[in-house]
Amino acid sequence: MLPFARVTVIGLGLIGSSILRATRSAMPTVRLTGYDVDPEVRGIADRIGLADDIADSAGAAVIDADLVILCVPVGAMGAVAAALADDLPADAIVSDVGGSKESVIAALRSALPEATIVPGHPVAGTEFSGPEAGFATLFRGRWCILTPDDATPEAATVRVRDFWEKLGANVETMTARHHDLVLAVTSHVPHLIAYSIVGTASDLEDVTQSEVIKYSAGGFRDFTRIAASDPTMWRDVFLNNREAVLEILQRLTEDVTMLQRAIRWGDGDALLDLFTRTRAIRRSIVEQGQDDAAPDFGRAHE
């Protein structure tokens, strides 16, 4: 049995278009509706047939939906929810895919105080964005984290879990606070480091741009992939997961200072100890098959 018969996706970029493609492939009889604030994106979505209907307002998109998934940058979630509030059917379930959860839940509850809300985050993506970047297999074998709270009916969480499992995802539930701390370590701060090191390299006037590009076959190249991720989306993630990101950055700063000291004083044992531990972490991730989104460089050597 299908968990939902009519699914609406608001925001037709990488994640929204991937959900539409994956739903069409896994549950072909589900009626799909899409909406995006950008008329150009709506035009592309229409042309490539992402949904049965591309609506021209958020309200029109949700009018007969039984699942509405918000796939916009986290800073826009509250405004989108407010824009569709008057047209949302009373029995519809609202979900989202935002990369940070505590502030998104607060924004959704404030805009939709009566609605059934099951917050979510598929931990799957790429550095690309827009409606043509999505693909149907994006969520296959990847985690989707749901962060229901006391106000979320269990039955609604079960239906959203069922939906994501049909798209091929493994579903886990946890509190929003815990999600935000875990993702700050595993995703947000790593992206910040990538943005920062690529920025530092481009600021070094005496290492010319061409040298940066020419010798970028090493670790720097991996950082440039991550640093190519969508600027608006990541600005919003950092502004919305401020507390957890700052806490992890504080720890990172202390650890970098420790490394600085080890290099300064020639403490090779401290360096070897850390590098041995981190190599073991990488190997266990590869063994668990969790490195699909990583680029190919150097894989042959692993």
Ligand SMILES: NC(=O)C1=CN([C@@H]2O[C@H](COP(=O)(O)OP(=O)(O)OC[C@H]3O[C@@H](n4cnc5c(N)ncnc54)[C@H](O)[C@@H]3O)[C@@H](O)[C@H]2O)C=CC1
């Ligand atoms: N990119 C990634 O790898 C992942 C992103 N996410 C989350 O998914 C969400 C969307 O990210 P992407 O699909 O990557 O971004 P994207 O930039 O590819 O698409 C976002 C779309 O939302 C539209 N939009 C913005 N404001 C809107 C509004 N007020 N009303 C309607 N549409 C609006 C934009 O026009 C754009 O087409 C974000 O919250 C992000 O944190 C979650 C997992 C992975």
Ligand SMILES: O=C(O)C(=O)Cc1ccc(O)cc1
């Ligand atoms: O492309 C990568 O390396 C990613 O880290 C993808 C990603 C980006 C944002 C998320 O909220 C979840 C996954």
